[in-house]
Amino acid sequence: MESALDYWSAKALLEWQVELGATEALCEAPVNRYELPAPASKGAQKPGQGSGSQPGQQPGMPTPVAPKPKPVDPVAEARKAAAAAAELPSLRAAMAAYRHCDLKMGARNLVFCDGQAGARVMVIGEAPGREEDQQGKPFVGAAGQLLDRMLDAIDLGRDKNVYITNVLPWRPQQNRDPSAEEIDMMLPFLERHVELAQPEVLVLMGNISCQAVLGKRGITRLRGTWAEAWGKPVLPMFHPAYLLRQPEQKRAAWADLLELKARLGSAN
Numbered sequence: 001m002e003s004a005l006d007y008w009s010a011k012a013l014l015e016w017q018v019e020l021g022a023t024e025a026l027c028e029a030p031v032n033r034y035e036l037p038a039p040a041s042k043g044a045q046k047p048g049q050g051s052g053s054q055p056g057q058q059p060g061m062p063t064p065v066a067p068k069p070k071p072v073d074p075v076a077e078a079r080k081a082a083a084a085a086a087e088l089p090s091l092r093a094a095m096a097a098y099r100h101c102d103l104k105m106g107a108r109n110l111v112f113c114d115g116q117a118g119a120r121v122m123v124i125g126e127a128p129g130r131e132e133d134q135q136g137k138p139f140v141g142a143a144g145q146l147l148d149r150m151l152d153a154i155d156l157g158r159d160k161n162v163y164i165t166n167v168l169p170w171r172p173q174q175n176r177d178p179s180a181e182e183i184d185m186m187l188p189f190l191e192r193h194v195e196l197a198q199p200e201v202l203v204l205m206g207n208i209s210c211q212a213v214l215g216k217r218g219i220t221r222l223r224g225t226w227a228e229a230w231g232k233p234v235l236p237m238f239h240p241a242y243l244l245r246q247p248e249q250k251r252a253a254w255a256d257l258l259e260l261k262a263r264l265g266s267a268n
């Protein structure tokens, strides 16, 4: 019998799968979903049961048509769920229970926060990447390590007056940009997150956070200038992932860090 696959065919197949987006092994053996038993639907009729008429229905009468379910407004649902959360753990639980954002299905973990609740500075990133998804913590990959060094340079850190979250708690597949709908439906949770964490200032990392919180993009123009959102001062900055790709922009980021430090004063 011939060997199953030569090296080059196996490599080509693997690359093809990566191109299609299958970039992570979720379990040891593949699951053939075509062979799984179909889930029994609640109202399924048993064989030999029923004439097609409803219980209590007169023979010959037309089958009553069930009223169409009202379309769900994901943003309104998010607002309701977020408003009902009285503290951070219940906000986290409300986000975990929220069913309208499809990103959740492709994510391993909900990434809620890191750092100290009640810290003076709240950093808002975009969305978890691969490492964040695996660990369930924001900014733990390469960009996160740079963020830690940036904060440390002005004597801040996850254990020192900084609280970190993201616009989206679930990783978008392939690290694609989140859609406007995804941002809109998760925004009420972010707003409530800010209310409950009670920071003095917000730092927005990159365009997606600016789009969500300020309704504007154009980080090159926005960065370094204080704005206001939800009654708080807001400082847009270059995203650390961008600084990794464009290290010449670190000078601008340093100016923004000094601006933040000056705003906090010496008593941080």
Ligand code: URA
Pocket (backbone or CB within 6 Å): 125, 126, 127, 128, 129, 132, 137, 138, 139, 140, 141, 143, 144, 166, 205, 241
């Ligand atoms: N980039 C982000 O915006 N957030 C993270 O948590 C990680 C990378």
